Amino acid sequence: MQRIARFEKVSREQFLKDFKDTFPDYTAEEISEIYDSIKLPKRATKGSAGYDFFTPISFSLKPEEGIKIPTGLRVYMEEGWVLANFPRSGLGFKFRLQLNNTVGIIDSDYYDSDNEGHIFCKITNDSKEGKTVEVAAGTGFVQGIFLPFGITEDDEADGIRNGGFGSTSR
Secondary structure, three states, X not given: OOOOEEEEEOOHHHHHHHHHHHOOOOOHHHHHHHHHHOOOOEOOOOXXXXXXXXXXXXXEEOOOOEEEEEOOEEEEEOOOEEEEEXXXXXXXXXXXXXXXXXXXXXXXXXXXXXXXXXXXXXXXXXXXXXXXXXEOOOOEEEEEEEXXXXXXXXXXXXXXXXXXXXXXXX
């Protein structure tokens, strides 16, 4: 297997800022404890393609409810690779848990953004059976798969990224 990436935590300061922006009722001490508990993504088995992302907080979602989770993670990747994030298949199958952007695409140059390349996952319980999903802190909820990509022969892209969620089209 080719080794092309490395997961890291964002800085404590970046996580505190982003988490407080998303969940303003948490104290700095509570957020610091959450930061300390963050686990880096990992594969469950030797044959797994996906790296499981573990939620840093517990959450409950009723049907049609959503949540934006600051993971506290960033990823360094070699050029020519992308990280595609999907819901974990079990949660998707049982609860129709979905990423709001369908597939989260993390480009290699996101790592150097002002927000340290902090990966967020916004998910929704799209259950059609009225099921509430309960996910405990430390549980895998998203899986990321590294994929190679190509570019056209006449590609001349020279823009520099700073941010995510449509930052290159601003």
